[in-house]
Amino acid sequence: MKFICSNCGKELCLEPQIYEQSYKGYEVCMDCRPKHGGKREGAGRPSLGTTKKVSITLPDQVWEEIYQRKGKKPLSAFFRELVLEIRDEKS
Numbered sequence: 236m237k238f239i240c241s242n243c244g245k246e247l248c249l250e251p252q253i254y255e256q257s258y259k260g261y262e263v264c265m266d267c268r269p270k271h272g273g274k275r276e277g278a279g280r281p282s283l284g285t286t287k288k289v290s291i292t293l294p295d296q297v298w299e300e301i302y303q304r305k306g307k308k309p310l311s312a313f314f315r316e317l318v319l320e321i322r323d324e325k326s
């Protein structure tokens with residue numbers, strides 16, 4: 236199979252199997268496609284927002300309840316979800 240990259244003009248001779256797997260439906264060669272898994276800005280977990288540290292004072296009984304309710308969730312995730320829930324209710 237002949238494949239000509241519409242970006243760099245490179246001409247490739249490909250096994251039909253490889254063409255089917257990696258080139259069918261594409262206009263450009265591997266080198267001209269956006270790379271996946273490479274190091275790039277903003278790669279990895281998408282940001283949830285800005286992190287701010289807070290100290291919260293609560294009776295031990297309340298803390299106990301919180302720890303029971305949150306289960307295996309990190310405390311930060313528990314509070315984030317709580318806040319977002321309240322926010323959604325208001326709107």
Ligand SMILES: [Zn+2]
Nearest residue numbers: 240243264267
């Ligand atoms: Zn190319």
